[in-house]
Amino acid sequence: MAVSAVLRSFVSGLRSGLRTPTVIQLGRCHGTEVCLVAAPVQPETSHKRKFHSTVRRKDLMEFFDIKKNWGQKEVRSGRSWTKDELRIKSNSDLHKLWFVLYKEKNMLLTMQEECDLVAELFPNPERLDKVEESMVNLQDVIKERDTAVKLLEIGITGDAPTKECYSGLGRRYMHKYEEHLMPYWRNPRHYAKRYVVDKPRGFTREFLLRLWEKNRRQKRKALGFQKHLLHEARKEYPGHPIWAEKDVKDLTYEEVYHSKMSD
Numbered sequence: 001m002a003v004s005a006v007l008r009s010f011v012s013g014l015r016s017g018l019r020t021p022t023v024i025q026l027g028r029c030h031g032t033e034v035c036l037v038a039a040p041v042q043p044e045t046s047h048k049r050k051f052h053s054t055v056r057r058k059d060l061m062e063f064f065d066i067k068k069n070w071g072q073k074e075v076r077s078g079r080s081w082t083k084d085e086l087r088i089k090s091n092s093d094l095h096k097l098w099f100v101l102y103k104e105k106n107m108l109l110t111m112q113e114e115c116d117l118v119a120e121l122f123p124n125p126e127r128l129d130k131v132e133e134s135m136v137n138l139q140d141v142i143k144e145r146d147t148a149v150k151l152l153e154i155g156i157t158g159d160a161p162t163k164e165c166y167s168g169l170g171r172r173y174m175h176k177y178e179e180h181l182m183p184y185w186r187n188p189r190h191y192a193k194r195y196v197v198d199k200p201r202g203f204t205r206e207f208l209l210r211l212w213e214k215n216r217r218q219k220r221k222a223l224g225f226q227k228h229l230l231h232e233a234r235k236e237y238p239g240h241p242i243w244a245e246k247d248v249k250d251l252t253y254e255e256v257y258h259s260k261m262s263d
Helices: 002-016 083-087 091-117 126-153 188-194 203-236 253-260
Strands: 022-029 032-038 162-166 172-176
Touching: 083 126, 091 126
Parallel strands: none
Antiparallel strands: 022 032, 162 172
16 A cells, blocks of 8 residues: 555656656665656657747648649649849758748649549649759759859869779760768779779670761761751752851751741
């Protein structure tokens, strides 16, 4: 009975909210003193956020568009953010704008998926492209600022270095270095297999030579066909001023048919 009374007082102390540690002695067992320590309870207000951007209702409707746009065939929207507009903003404004765009992208993706489920057309799907374009421009502006700061402070851009490597088929490509858990000098076998690849030899080199020859023939054939089209255009429009402005060798098929001959 005494132990139950002590436990009830201990639990009531926890519920009331202790501010300092409290030691409650239960008794002795084989010469050892048995105690319970009640740790201080922190107030609930200390765990609450001081600022949040969520509305008061705090439900999942924020992942959907406003109700007046439901069922509409067309939803008007503005253009995307340009780099010139983003460059004049501060870092804090860009940080806030990133989360606004991210939230808008989540909403548009949710509405697109919902329209697919109910077999309806998603109104103005270019809104998603505008949001993604704005996010790409914002990332480019942030990268420009980081590059400028690093060039000013340490003299390098900070980008990952690249190296020209050869694939298994002998094709050249620029490999971008990445971080690894193990340094390259601790794993020389992987480093030699991945990065120290000699130029193609044997059958691989013969295959590449034939491939390059094929590509050169295709380019030569395309240039010949383009010259043929230019001569045909000169016969069809002999009095056009474009022939006096430039020589036929300096003209291209797109310049003649898409800009001059359409006038």
